[in-house]
Amino acid sequence: MRSRGKLYVVGIGPGDVELLTLKAKRALEESEFVLGHKTYVERIRHIVKGKIIESKMGEEVERVKKAVQLAKSHIVSLVSGGDPSIYGMASLVAEYVYSTRADVDFEVIPGVTALCSASPLLGCAVSGDHAVVSLSDLLTPWETVEKRLRKALEGDFVVVIYNPSSRRRVDKLVRAMGIVLEVRGNVPIGVVKNATREKESVFVTTPKDIIEDPSKIDMHTILFISNSETMIVNGKMITPRGYSRKYRW
Amino acid sequence: MRSRGKLYVVGIGPGDVELLTLKAKRALEESEFVLGHKTYVERIRHIVKGKIIESKMGEEVERVKKAVQLAKSHIVSLVSGGDPSIYGMASLVAEYVYSTRADVDFEVIPGVTALCSASPLLGCAVSGDHAVVSLSDLLTPWETVEKRLRKALEGDFVVVIYNPSSRRRVDKLVRAMGIVLEVRGNVPIGVVKNATREKESVFVTTPKDIIEDPSKIDMHTILFISNSETMIVNGKMITPRGYSRKYRW
Structure with missing residues (x-):
């Protein structure tokens, strides 16, 4: 054998x-x-x-x-x-x-996966329930991408966006941010570029700012869209897990 | 110092x-x-x-x-x-x-995270876009859990369920499976118990079967609810990434 x-x-x-x-x-x-x-x-x-x-x-x-x-x-x-x-x-x-x-x-x-390394760099952008969506329409029809993004936002998930942009499809990122504005408003969006790699960069922005200047976002970036519980605390983006509803420090 | x-x-x-x-x-x-x-x-x-x-x-x-x-x-x-x-x-x-x-x-x-180790045990239950929901209502109000589950199913996400059951709240699992039946029908659900641990067990079931006998699912289990593209191929649960729309073998 x-x-x-x-x-x-x-x-x-x-x-x-x-x-x-x-x-x-x-x-x-x-x-x-x-x-x-x-x-x-x-x-x-x-x-x-x-x-x-x-x-x-x-x-x-x-x-x-x-x-x-x-x-x-x-x-x-x-x-x-x-x-x-x-x-x-x-x-x-x-x-x-x-x-x-x-x-x-x-x-x-x-x-x-990228979200697990990137979330703590922002503070704690994800703590539990979340939805993961890629904006690439190479393998998924764009209508499906839009539908998923909209439903995830309506469900008050923290939405984590992989592959948000590329030179070929900046327009798609702008359309996606339009949906965020429409469903959730001008909420904080956490941005992590090159997580744990050279030229790592971390900042918080908004859909309006991204629409104004989409060049800040490239294909090595991952985005975290706030849900209704996400807070900015001392510059950090934190989605609490709900302990604060049950406990006091 | x-x-x-x-x-x-x-x-x-x-x-x-x-x-x-x-x-x-x-x-x-x-x-x-x-x-x-x-x-x-x-x-x-x-x-x-x-x-x-x-x-x-x-x-x-x-x-x-x-x-x-x-x-x-x-x-x-x-x-x-x-x-x-x-x-x-x-x-x-x-x-x-x-x-x-x-x-x-x-x-x-x-x-x-559990989903990344469990998905390949079923075949390839997740390949891209997905939503992650916990059915525990210890830290999240149950109405929020239900809303998220419903929106994620409507968005045709593969829905990954953490903490699906516990002795205290078997009724919640049954209600969740009712929502799956209502929104998506009696679709295949991949089940992984004790992923990569002793007594690991992997099988495919349906919401109807879980409603009939919820005792198969415990707190050490993770569930994968099919989206419209998920297939059962030679007993394996596979959500293709879309290559088959673009390529032939």
Whole structure:
């Protein structure tokens, strides 16, 4: 019997290598092949002992096929920024493997997603219930994006926006901020750019300010839209969990 | 000048110690005091070199005060299951420190939240946009919980339910499943119990089945409610990310 391979889909966290899990580090160390987008591979290159195969954005399907092929007889890691289930590589691998019944043993190693590293940088923007929406319309029709944003705001969720902007679609960010203004008003919005990476920047703004100057927001940014309980306390954005309704200090 | 202390609020992930981050492990190792709920402390006891102070549920406010006090001149870790921003200790610490202007240096170390470890066990229940709701009405009024659940379902989010049940409030789970039936119909619901821990169990059910026998769901369970795109493929629950609209294998 020939030895079987293994495919790890590895969440490498938001940026800081210290935010890798022990399991992710071990998988990367023991892999004979590591595949991923250039940006992500760069962060973990020093950990890898095997061969690195870089690819570009838009080449995800080819990357998955290649990884599955190699994993039939090798230990392979496919890296994903943040957590693989949240706008990462997990679904593409799952969809491909389960629908083609590919003969490969694969395992997703979860990671720290951007919202969990970014929220505390603002104070505590998220503390419990929240909704996560991407403004990218590459894979989701824009009407669906708008509907989700509106319903999440109506539900008084803290709304966390991934992929808020890109050079190609600044207009979409402006439309989204129009919906925030309409449903919730000119509420505080927490902004975290490059969380735990070089050039990290953290500030609080409003939908009106973003509409006036959307250039402050780019694709490496994550936004937190206040719910009705979010407070600004000494410059920090805090959504209390409700202890203050029950307790006094 | 006396040496200053430090307070780490440490996300220890969903259960498996291998899912600690490198940073979390280091913080626990270097802490002179480690405070936390008994269940969480148990998982990381072997890593800790300092003194462990355990407490029970309901004693969170006292635990935070104690941790802040100790952290004025010691290195202290306050442990939180999963990620501290998602139904964890981050907001209580932030609220206390920023509102009392407590003279303490604190840092949240993010962790892997339950949904990221549980989603791949089902296949790929979450792949992008999603809403997270807790059914516990200890800290959130039940009307708010119901409103959020309804809006999230109307927005066609994959809805991830934390704390779905407890002995005290089985009726709330039944009411929530009634809302799912009403808004989305008898759709597949992915269930993960004790993700990455002993007695892990994974299955797919429906709101009708849960209403008939709610005893299958307990407080150590996380639920994933399908959106309109979620499919069951060879027994696995998969929410595709939209690649299939753009590509063919």
